[in-house]
Amino acid sequence: METCVVCDGELTELGTLGNRLHLRCRQCGSDQSVLIEPKPKGRIQMTEALARAASQDAGNRSMKKSNRTSWSREDYNEAVQEFNRLWPEVTP
Ligand SMILES: [Zn+2]
DSSP states (O other), X not given: XXXXXXXXXXXXXXXXXXXXXXXXXXXXXXXXXXXXXXXXXXXXXXXXXXXXXXXXXXXXXXXXXXXOSSOOHHHHHHHHHHHHHHOOXXXX
């Protein structure tokens, strides 16, 4: 349990906002907040950069499979498809 930095009193939880837990002291009424460590996730969090890297790999895989040294339209499509699968965000 967190204690007040001002008076060492007991803190009540007001709630979390973003990655901060907001607290109020029962004794002096001062508001404080502590940073909450994000919970470790079992799987890797997908990011746009990661999706791009993976789609690059997919394109290269497709290229090597067909013994090409540069991307064909087919390889490019393969990469785009993989990117859209991993990062299905609609871009305007
Ligand atoms: Zn206090």
